[in-house]
Each structure stands twice: as C-alpha cells, then as structure tokens.
Amino acid sequence: MEFNKDNKLVQRCAKGMELEGQGQLTEACNLFNEAWNAATNDFEKFRDAHHVARQQKSITDK
Numbered sequence: 001m002e003f004n005k006d007n008k009l010v011q012r013c014a015k016g017m018e019l020e021g022q023g024q025l026t027e028a029c030n031l032f033n034e035a036w037n038a039a040t041n042d043f044e045k046f047r048d049a050h051h052v053a054r055q056q057k058s059i060t061d062k
Helices: 008-021 025-037 042-054
Strands: none
Touching: 008 025, 008 042, 025 042
C-alpha cells in the first residue's frame, strides 16, 4: 500500500479534510462522495468509505 499524493482520489479526500477543518461540511462531503464514486478497487473504496461515514449524522447511516 502506497500513499501517492498525485492520486486524484487522495487529493479529493485531502481537500475534503481541509474543508472539514474550515467548517465547510457540505463541500467536504461532496468531495468524499466524489472520491467514493470514482474508486476503482477495494482499497480505494475502503479509504473513501471512512471519510464518507464520518460525515453521516446517525450511527445507522455510518
């Protein structure tokens, strides 16, 4: 497993975390969902699911 800063999905998640820190939760959630929808393998889905789940309001949705 390698972290690649040039990976577009990694960039979306990183930008989403930056937006989270700025309180822009809707925009962050949109980026996380974009990354999830664009994921092409199990590792990408696993990583992106983590970010998507953190944005959910209820335990059931998480």
